[in-house]
Amino acid sequence: MSRPKMVFSRAARRSPNAGSVHEADYRIYATYRRTGSGAFIGDLKVVRTTDNKVLFPFDGAPTIGPFETASEAREAARLKGEQMVALDLVCPE
Numbered sequence: 001m002s003r004p005k006m007v008f009s010r011a012a013r014r015s016p017n018a019g020s021v022h023e024a025d026y027r028i029y030a031t032y033r034r035t036g037s038g039a040f041i042g043d044l045k046v047v048r049t050t051d052n053k054v055l056f057p058f059d060g061a062p063t064i065g066p067f068e069t070a071s072e073a074r075e076a077a078r079l080k081g082e083q084m085v086a087l088d089l090v091c092p093e
Contacts, residue, residue, distance in 0.1 A: 021092060025050050028081035032065075032073035039066035042077030046084045053093070056084045 029045040042064030046056040064080055067073040 021048070021050055021089065023085060023089065026055075026085045026088070028078065028085065030074055030077035030081050032067075032070050032077065034070075035066065040068070040070050040073035041065040042067070042073040042080065044077040044081050046081045048088065048092075055088055056081065 025048060027047045027049055029047075031043045032040045033043050034040055044056055044064060045054065047054055064077050065073050067076065
């Protein structure tokens with residue numbers, strides 16, 4: 001089963017510095033997946049909606065987990081997403 005890919009309009013892009021950026025200008029997509037060994041890995045995508053920039057995952061991004069339960073993996077991914085948003089608010093790329 002394949003997941004649908006998110007498509008963003010290039011016409012809607014604008015610089016993150018074009019105005020003040022707030023927490024509401026980010027989308028955090030946190031979920032989990034199961035490994036072959038039965039462990040759970042957090043799966044995360046963080047998008048800045050003002051310019052549709054994907055902040056996470058990036059090349060070399062760390063693996064979130066492994067965890068014993070799906071809820072732990074999802075919660076860890078959500079917390080990592082919130083951390084990425086906080087860091088980008090302090091110092092946007």
